[in-house]
Amino acid sequence: MLSLLAFIPAFPLLGFAILFVTAGLLPKRWITTIGVGSVGISAFLALIVMFAFLGAPQPYTKVVWTWIAVSSFTPHIGFYLDALSGLMMLVITFVSFLIHLYSAEFMSTDEGYNRYFAYMNLFVASMLVLVLADNLLFLYLGWEGVGLCSYLLIGFWYRDPANGLAARKAFIVTRVGDTAMAIGLFVLLTNLGTLDIQPLMQQAVVHWPVGSALPIAAAALLLGGALGKSAQLPLQTWLPDAMAGPTPVSALIHAATMVTAGVYLIARTHVLYDLAPPVQTAVAVIGALTLLLAGFSALNQTDLKRILAYSTISQIGYMFLALGVGAWSAAIFHFMTHAFFKALLFLSAGVVVQRLGEEHDIFRMGGLRERLPLAFWSFLIGSISLAALPLIDAGFYSKDLILWEAWSDGALGPWLWSAGLIGALLTAIYIFRAVFVVFFGPVGLEPSGPTGWRVAIPLVVLSALALVGGFVEIPPYLGNVPAFSRLMQSALPTPPAMATAGSSSELMLSAIAALVAILGVGIAYISFRRRPAFLEALVQSPASLALQHFWETDWGFDWLYDRALVRPFLWISRIDQGDVIDRFYGGLASLSRVAYRQLSESETGRVRRYAAGITAGSVVLIAILVFA
Amino acid sequence: MSVVLMQHALFLAMVLFALGTIGVLMRRNLIVMLMSVEIMLNAAGLAFIAAGSRWGQADGQVMFILILALAAAEVAVGLALILRLYQRLGTLDADAADKMRG
Numbered sequence: 001m002l003s004l005l006a007f008i009p010a011f012p013l014l015g016f017a018i019l020f021v022t023a024g025l026l027p028k029r030w031i032t033t034i035g036v037g038s039v040g041i042s043a044f045l046a047l048i049v050m051f052a053f054l055g056a057p058q059p060y061t062k063v064v065w066t067w068i069a070v071s072s073f074t075p076h077i078g079f080y081l082d083a084l085s086g087l088m089m090l091v092i093t094f095v096s097f098l099i100h101l102y103s104a105e106f107m108s109t110d111e112g113y114n115r116y117f118a119y120m121n122l123f124v125a126s127m128l129v130l131v132l133a134d135n136l137l138f139l140y141l142g143w144e145g146v147g148l149c150s151y152l153l154i155g156f157w158y159r160d161p162a163n164g165l166a167a168r169k170a171f172i173v174t175r176v177g178d179t180a181m182a183i184g185l186f187v188l189l190t191n192l193g194t195l196d197i198q199p200l201m202q203q204a205v206v207h208w209p210v211g212s213a214l215p216i217a218a219a220a221l222l223l224g225g226a227l228g229k230s231a232q233l234p235l236q237t238w239l240p241d242a243m244a245g246p247t248p249v250s251a252l253i254h255a256a257t258m259v260t261a262g263v264y265l266i267a268r269t270h271v272l273y274d275l276a277p278p279v280q281t282a283v284a285v286i287g288a289l290t291l292l293l294a295g296f297s298a299l300n301q302t303d304l305k306r307i308l309a310y311s312t313i314s315q316i317g318y319m320f321l322a323l324g325v326g327a328w329s330a331a332i333f334h335f336m337t338h339a340f341f342k343a344l345l346f347l348s349a350g351v352v353v354q355r356l357g358e359e360h361d362i363f364r365m366g367g368l369r370e371r372l373p374l375a376f377w378s379f380l381i382g383s384i385s386l387a388a389l390p391l392i393d394a395g396f397y398s399k400d401l402i403l404w405e406a407w408s409d410g411a412l413g414p415w416l417w418s419a420g421l422i423g424a425l426l427t428a429i430y431i432f433r434a435v436f437v438v439f440f441g442p443v444g445l446e447p448s449g450p451t452g453w454r455v456a457i458p459l460v461v462l463s464a465l466a467l468v469g470g471f472v473e474i475p476p477y478l479g480n481v482p483a484f485s486r487l488m489q490s491a492l493p494t495p496p497a498m499a500t501a502g503s504s505s506e507l508m509l510s511a512i513a514a515l516v517a518i519l520g521v522g523i524a525y526i527s528f529r530r531r532p533a534f535l536e537a538l539v540q541s542p543a544s545l546a547l548q549h550f551w552e553t554d555w556g557f558d559w560l561y562d563r564a565l566v567r568p569f570l571w572i573s574r575i576d577q578g579d580v581i582d583r584f585y586g587g588l589a590s591l592s593r594v595a596y597r598q599l600s601e602s603e604t605g606r607v608r609r610y611a612a613g614i615t616a617g618s619v620v621l622i623a624i625l626v627f628a
Numbered sequence: 629m630s631v632v633l634m635q636h637a638l639f640l641a642m643v644l645f646a647l648g649t650i651g652v653l654m655r656r657n658l659i660v661m662l663m664s665v666e667i668m669l670n671a672a673g674l675a676f677i678a679a680g681s682r683w684g685q686a687d688g689q690v691m692f693i694l695i696l697a698l699a700a701a702e703v704a705v706g707l708a709l710i711l712r713l714y715q716r717l718g719t720l721d722a723d724a725a726d727k728m729r730g
Binding site: 608 | 649656661725726727728
């Protein structure tokens, strides 16, 4: 059963190949069947493989063939299954399948229907390669593959130049991180002689002492890649613009799966981070800062999808925070619940946006609670889970675990915990701001068009998962079901906080987090539903407006990068246009142009001229033969 | 019958060849150009004959007969082309046919 592993990425790849080669010549029903079906088969196989794996949770490696063989460097096309990659695989295939099903209806009137499913299938194949690869080179192939698909799908509606710009921005900004990651791979290969992940990790422990320079360099460089891909400080600026793509793309790539690849990479190579404590601390601090900054930005967006984009950045910040304090399984747990509720939020937002005729501005919406009941309930459940309201939803359990383990992390712990707590308050405020503005109050735009079953099923299934998906890991004071962390123990080390689990301080911290979430909802209710006069006055004051603008534009990061990087680069390239080398090659070009003109002058079309040319040539040749 | 020196025959062939070349290059009338080409061919033929007689070999005469056949074929094709050109352009001026300039 486990040997089916290699077929899981193969089916979406096959689907991509068929759709790519036929280029839309197939009937639409076939395109749907191939596009959705390939991912469906993949999800089914993933389920079978995971059942087989859970029977005997031993890591399993399936080498298909040797990719490259250069003396001792022989990376394989090989797949590695353990609790971590298995869980990622299962979540990715299932969420992908649901989103593909949703897309079959959502994109049904789009002229690029075939292209869309081809790209989406390629994305799923690449993402599965990323998480299942048994060596870092193969992982890097998947890593770049998802980056390519992200680029293609952000710019999917390529006729609008703004979408193409957003796609290029995403590609270039993540490329900054990817370059760091590639250098990190070189560091690992030259110093440890292999890129196969498991031997590499064993070698690292043997050869590198804790805190020495090489593991710090390697971990920091890999972290660079993770920051780019997961849109963390300081490379977060591409994700809000990535919302230019179709909404199911935002749900799948820019919320549920690809942007969490950085989290997976760090968890996969956690041994390196254990050997490099300063880098691990940096991961936690970056996560904490990102979740705060993105939270404030989300609070001031007016575009529904951009709110969710900043929310994604913020939630991945939580995952980085967890990774930084060594709570590996908590990070992966939050990845799982986040995949459920964020995909749900995006998909229900997609319904709202599409039914209102591509309207993104939340202040032109309103009162949609009765008009779009399915979207309302889905969005509400997603928001509850995102805001981590206590007990009833998945988000509570994962975020609670992260906050508790952040608190337990030495001297820095309480600071990280406070950042997480403020972030939780912001999360509750910004998402319920969206809920109250979009679904309550006076009716704005009127929705039109029907919602079919292929949109409804993913919403219902994801709603259920966003509610119950967290019950696989229930803290000790509530019944103690540590199923998730027990599963993860086989792949990831247990964090130190687990030793003291069940203490009364954990219960107290949970209660505080729960109260903060409820408080956030209350603040959102008062600010955006009641709208008391003193708050309106406060919001309209000049200082407040300036601050809002500052937050809305992502703390000026885009402005800063534009001034500090883009413009100097353009300036240098402009003044460098006429340098010596350019002159040389330009001279060659103009020389051949002059010669061409002269030669074409000689071609008069007159027979006698040609005859004269032939005669002169013959005379010269014979003269050479006779006299030389 | 006095013996003709090879040098004399070759000199005559050279003069004929030069005259033919000058005719091709200088005259614009297609018919005259064709005739000039014939003169060049005959000059070459004369050189072969002279050489054949000098060394007492039959090869020179064989080559001359080949040149005669070649010239006949060339005239057939050349005249047909000239006829077509005349129908097309209404003139026998070679410089009028310069549509193929670069």
